Amino acid sequence: MKKYSILLYYCYTHIEDPEQFREAHHVYCLENGILGRIIVAQEGLNGTVSGLREDCEKYMHDLKADPRFSHTEFKVETHDTHAFQKLHVRVKSEIVHSGLQHIRPQENTGKYVEPEEFKQMKDSEDVVLLDVRSNYEHQIGKFKNAVTLDIENFRDFPEKVQELEKYKDKKIITYCTGGIKCEKASAFLLEKGFSTVYQLHGGIIKYGLEAGGEDFEGKCYVFDNRIVVDINKVNPAVISRCYMCDTECDRMINCANPVCNNHIPVCENCGWKMEGACSEDCKEHPEKRPYDGTGYYQKQTNGYNPYKGLIRSK
Structure with missing residues (x-):
């Protein structure tokens, strides 16, 4: 059995003081081995996180114990390792950027x-x-x-x-x-x-x-180091083609040039041939990131301080 879980979740609910919640939640995640990306807004919470299976079980239990988040539904997938290398808990105006801040799904939605x-x-x-x-x-x-x-x-x-x-x-x-x-x-x-x-x-x-x-x-695009995941266990099909050679391809990468960062399907051969770049210009770009065959680029963790930005020290 795989030791790690990946949790995908959101909850539309009112958070009176998002910054205060963000700080406390950030510390909680650090103390419980949770990594990933979490967005906090007055309208609710949105996260994709990973951790050891038991740590994720605790995270789900503790979050739902708060009446504001008791109706949160988690999509849980298993994984061999952490799907993230860092923790980011950020306050934003919306939990998903839509420009529709007047809409409150908890009051009226499909x-x-x-x-x-x-x-x-x-x-x-x-x-x-x-x-x-x-x-x-x-x-x-x-x-x-x-x-x-x-x-x-x-x-x-x-x-x-x-x-x-x-x-x-x-x-x-x-x-x-x-x-x-x-x-x-x-x-x-x-x-x-x-x-x-x-x-x-x-x-x-x-x-x-x-x-x-x-x-x-x-395949389904996801916002962690897997990039895409299989969904269909009944009648799977490939609908995309390699950006370079036009062969059938459901393997996806982010362009190795961080200035471009184009999200494209690229077969394994073309990925290595182009060193993860989507064009010759990107291949020669001075800021091009080293390609490791995955096409996923975590921001450098050098000097990463998980407590940076906290108002209160641990």
Whole structure:
């Protein structure tokens, strides 16, 4: 059995003093062996973290013991090691940047569809599956026949809604990686007059864990050192092609040039040939990072001080 767990979670709830919470939560994670990225805002909490299995069990128990986070749902995956090398707990204006700060999903959002129900609904003629993720995410993997939007970041979603007018008489099911973007995307669609809006509860990850991932084509982009993960255990398919040689490829890297950092599918041969770069210019860039075959680049940990930024010393 793998010793580590990776937790993906979010919770829309009111946090009166995000900075105070951030500091206390940061210390808690350090004392309990939790690494990863956590965003704190007045509207709630959003995190992807990793740790030893028992430490993650404690983390989930203790977080849910706080009444503000008692309804938090965790997507749990196993891993051989930590998926992160650092801990970052940051305060931001939103737990996912959308520009829709007026929307409160805990008050009004699309109806949840659980994975097994989604599996039954997804092929109906009156249903439209709407991917609300960014281009680089849905290009490496998406649900069969899903509608995708040309967006570089989720904050671009609101201006694309006008393109969906032709689906107003359909049942729209939004989906994303873990569900957090759909909370606001589905609420915004309701605000814009779409009458029948659902969201895949727990996102692609939960659908893979609980329903086998049927009809999710390709792989799912994740925000840790795995970059992409397998979802479909029923009828997997590859939908992306190598950025360099155009062969079938569901392996993804970040360009080794940090100024570019392009997210692209690249086969193993081209990855090594180009030293992890997406172009000759990037390959020759003076700041190009050493390529180790993964295409994931953790920021340098030299001099990393996990207590940096804390108001109160441990």
